[in-house]
Amino acid sequence: MxxxxxxxxxxxxxxxxxxxxxxxxxxxxxxxxxxxxxxxxxxxxxxxxxxxxxxxxxxxxxxxxxxxxxxxxxxxxxxxxxxxxxxxxxxxxxxxxxxxxxxxxxxxxxxxxxxxxxxxxxxxxxxxxQERASHVETAKAAEPQLMVVDGGQRRALDLGALSALIQSSCAGLGTDVRHEPVLAETQRNLYDGVPMEEVYKAAILAARTLIEKDPGYSRATARLLMHTIRREILGEEVTQEQMQERYAEYFPRYIKRG
Structure with a gap:
C-alpha cells in the first residue's frame, strides 16, 4: 500500500x-x-x-x-x-x-x-x-594547473596525490564517509601559490565541516591531522599505510638522537 x-x-x-x-x-x-x-x-x-x-x-x-x-x-x-x-x-x-x-x-x-x-x-x-569521464578529462586538459609552494619551491599541485590522501583518510569509515565532498571543499579553498601546509589545513577543515553530516568524518579529520604531524616530524610524505614500516625505522633513530 x-x-x-x-x-x-x-x-x-x-x-x-x-x-x-x-x-x-x-x-x-x-x-x-x-x-x-x-x-x-x-x-x-x-x-x-x-x-x-x-x-x-x-x-x-x-x-x-x-x-x-x-x-x-x-x-x-x-x-x-x-x-x-x-x-x-x-x-x-x-x-x-x-x-x-x-x-x-x-x-x-x-x-x-x-x-x-x-x-x-x-x-x-x-x-x-562515460560522458562524465570524458568531460572530466577534457576539463583537466583545459584548466590551468594550480601552483603551490612546497619547501620554498613553486610546483604544480599533485591533485592525484591529494585525492589519494583524502581517500585513505576516509577508508573503512562507512559508505557515508566519502572522500569526494572533502576533496571538492578543499579545492574550493585553494588559490595560486598556496603553501602546501595550507593545502593540508584546508583538507582538515573540509573534513571537519562534514562531521555534522556523519560522525565518521571526525576520524577522517584526525587522520588528516596525523598526516601533517608525520610530515612535520619525518620531513617527507608518508601515508598511513606506510607508517607502520617507517615507524620501526624512525623510532630507534629518534631514541638514539635523544
Whole structure:
C-alpha cells in the first residue's frame, strides 16, 4: 500500500511527479539530503526518482507509455519502494549519495520484474558515466594547473596525490564517509601559490565541516591531522599505510638522537 508506514517510522507520503510536487509532500523529507557527484549537498526530492523512473519506462515503451495508467502506477509504486528502502536505512534523517539512490532504483526495477526497463536504466547510467569521464578529462586538459609552494619551491599541485590522501583518510569509515565532498571543499579553498601546509589545513577543515553530516568524518579529520604531524616530524610524505614500516625505522633513530 502506498500509504503504509515504514516499520518504526512515520508514514511515507505519496510521491508526486515533479510537476505535481507540493511543499507539504516534500515536508516529510526535510531531514534527508543528497550528496551529488561533485560533492554538493542538496535536498532529497523523491519526485526526481519518479522522473528518472518514468524516463526509463519511456525508453522501453515509447512516449505513449506516459499516458499509460499501468506505467504511471508502476512508477509510483517503485518510487515508494525506493523511498522506503532509503528511509529505512536512515530512520533519523541523514544523507544519501546519488549513486546509492540509483542502485536502489535498479534493484527496485529488477525485483519488480521490469527487466527490460532495468537494462535500459543500467545502460543509461553507464553512458552517463562515460560522458562524465570524458568531460572530466577534457576539463583537466583545459584548466590551468594550480601552483603551490612546497619547501620554498613553486610546483604544480599533485591533485592525484591529494585525492589519494583524502581517500585513505576516509577508508573503512562507512559508505557515508566519502572522500569526494572533502576533496571538492578543499579545492574550493585553494588559490595560486598556496603553501602546501595550507593545502593540508584546508583538507582538515573540509573534513571537519562534514562531521555534522556523519560522525565518521571526525576520524577522517584526525587522520588528516596525523598526516601533517608525520610530515612535520619525518620531513617527507608518508601515508598511513606506510607508517607502520617507517615507524620501526624512525623510532630507534629518534631514541638514539635523544
Amino acid at each position: 502506498l500509504h503504509e508506514a515504514v516499520q518504526g517510522q512515520s508514514p511515507v507520503a505519496p510521491v508526486a511527479f515533479e510537476s505535481d510536487a507540493t511543499p507539504s509532500a516534500q515536508a516529510n523529507f526535510q531531514s534527508y539530503q543528497i550528496i551529488r557527484r561533485n560533492g554538493a549537498v542538496v535536498a532529497f526530492e523523491p519526485s526526481k526518482i519518479s522522473v528518472a523512473l518514468m524516463k526509463a519506462f519511456l525508453a522501453v515503451h515509447g512516449t505513449s507509455g506516459a499516458a499509460s495508467a499501468s506505467v504511471r502506477e508502476a512508477v509510483e509504486q517503485l518510487t515508494q519502494s525506493v523511498v522506503r528502502a532509503l528511509l529505512r536505512s536512515r530512520p533519523s534523517g541523514g544523507t544519501f549519495h546519488i549513486e546509492d539512490v540509483q542502485d536502489h532504483v535498479e534493484l527496485g526495477l529488477m525485483r519488480g520484474g521490469h527487466h527490460e526497463v532495468a537494462r535500459a536504466y543500467v545502460l543509461y547510467r553507464e553512458r552517463r558515466a
